[in-house]
Amino acid sequence: MTRPDHDAPTSPTGQAGPIIEVTNLVRDYGGLGRKSRRVRAVDHISFGIQPGEAVGYIGANGAGKSTTIKLLMGILRPTAGQVRTCGLDPMRRRIDVARQVGVVFGQRSQLWWDLPLRESFTILAAIHRLDPAAARDRTARLVDELEMGGQLATPVRSLSLGQRMRAEIAAALLHSPRLLVLDEPTIGLDVLSKQRLREFLVEERRERGTTLLLTTHDMGDVERLCSRVLVVDHGRLAYDGTLPGLAATVGAERLLVIDLAEPTRPLQDVPGARLVAVESDGLRQRLAFDGARTTAAAVLTEVSRRATIRDLAVEEPDIEDVVRRIYASSAGQR
Numbered sequence: 001m002t003r004p005d006h007d008a009p010t011s012p013t014g015q016a017g018p019i020i021e022v023t024n025l026v027r028d029y030g031g032l033g034r035k036s037r038r039v040r041a042v043d044h045i046s047f048g049i050q051p052g053e054a055v056g057y058i059g060a061n062g063a064g065k066s067t068t069i070k071l072l073m074g075i076l077r078p079t080a081g082q083v084r085t086c087g088l089d090p091m092r093r094r095i096d097v098a099r100q101v102g103v104v105f106g107q108r109s110q111l112w113w114d115l116p117l118r119e120s121f122t123i124l125a126a127i128h129r130l131d132p133a134a135a136r137d138r139t140a141r142l143v144d145e146l147e148m149g150g151q152l153a154t155p156v157r158s159l160s161l162g163q164r165m166r167a168e169i170a171a172a173l174l175h176s177p178r179l180l181v182l183d184e185p186t187i188g189l190d191v192l193s194k195q196r197l198r199e200f201l202v203e204e205r206r207e208r209g210t211t212l213l214l215t216t217h218d219m220g221d222v223e224r225l226c227s228r229v230l231v232v233d234h235g236r237l238a239y240d241g242t243l244p245g246l247a248a249t250v251g252a253e254r255l256l257v258i259d260l261a262e263p264t265r266p267l268q269d270v271p272g273a274r275l276v277a278v279e280s281d282g283l284r285q286r287l288a289f290d291g292a293r294t295t296a297a298a299v300l301t302e303v304s305r306r307a308t309i310r311d312l313a314v315e316e317p318d319i320e321d322v323v324r325r326i327y328a329s330s331a332g333q334r
């Protein structure tokens with residue numbers, strides 16, 4: 001597919017249309033010298049992200065996630081294919097893109113290491129040319145919501161990992177970007193810090209409709225924050241859809257944990273279900289079923305013909321396992 005090598009005439013500032021549009025994107029590293037081996041980090045990837053979406057971009061180490069993000073931000077030039085971020089060519093309009101996007105790269109800080117945190121916010125507000133009063137309000141709000149009030153006088157280098165990540169996110173959101181790109185935002189954080197950060201992001205998106213693109217190895221981030229997931233594997237897009245759909249593509253089973261009123265014979269041969277475990281003399285039984293082929297209701301109807309159900313729970317597939325199976329199945333296709 002070819003596109004004119006200029007920004008779409010209908011969206012000179014990139015306000016209309018998809019917020020990210022990637023078409024047949026390719027990026028190679030190396031391969032120029034005789035001894036240098038060429039690595040295809042991104043291999044003909046195409047996808048679009050609409051304003052307001054929250055998308056998890058996941059894949060194993062070296063799958064091509066960071067390279068894709070750098071291409072989206074205009075840090076790297078594509079080997080082939082097209083990228084539009086906020087409707088703009090990020091290589092040619094990097095500053096205009098930066099005005100509309102907030103980015104947090106796990107390894108790279110946008111804060112001034114030796115200065116008190118407060119100073120970083122002041123400098124960033126000046127760089128983004130924010131109105132001073134509006135910048136003060138926005139900073140105060142982010143500091144409040146991210147519970148950073150106690151750290152404003154602390155030099156960035158003395159912040160804990162969790163505090164620094166919250167500070168990075170506040171810095172990325174200071175100019176109220178349309179798109180927030182987060183690379184591994186919860187890596188290394190303790191459970192409580194992760195939970196707080198996720199809650200903040202949910203709230204921020206609910207209030208402002210900010211589009212979110214998130215790379216992560218933590219499926220909890222995806223489950224909590226993203227309505228759509230892109231799985232990249234060896235530079236190729238292996239899946240684009242919802243999380244439950246992801247589970248369905250590998251035939252991942254859901255589990256019904258059924259508590260029965262009396263000890264009951266093993267619930268074998270329930271159509272569409274597989275008996276996984278019988279516990280407490282048959283008082284609790286676990287049946288696995290494939291959500292694409294039958295429903296929990298159909299399985300329960302059959303069980304209730306055989307015994308009285310006292311209580312039940314449905315356990316969703318383990319998403320880490322689902323992702324492992326996606327990688328395994330796409331490796332089989334190569």
Ligand SMILES: Nc1ncnc2c1ncn2[C@@H]1O[C@H](COP(=O)(O)OP(=O)(O)OP(=O)(O)O)[C@@H](O)[C@H]1O
Pocket residue numbers: 029030039040041059060061062063064065066067068
């Ligand atoms: N500057 C570089 N020079 C050469 N090869 C590179 C360079 N950067 C990345 N690569 C290679 O490109 C491939 C994709 O790397 P990338 O960093 O995009 O993956 P990733 O999915 O972000 O991995 P991780 O989860 O480990 O951060 C890998 O094989 C990597 O070794």
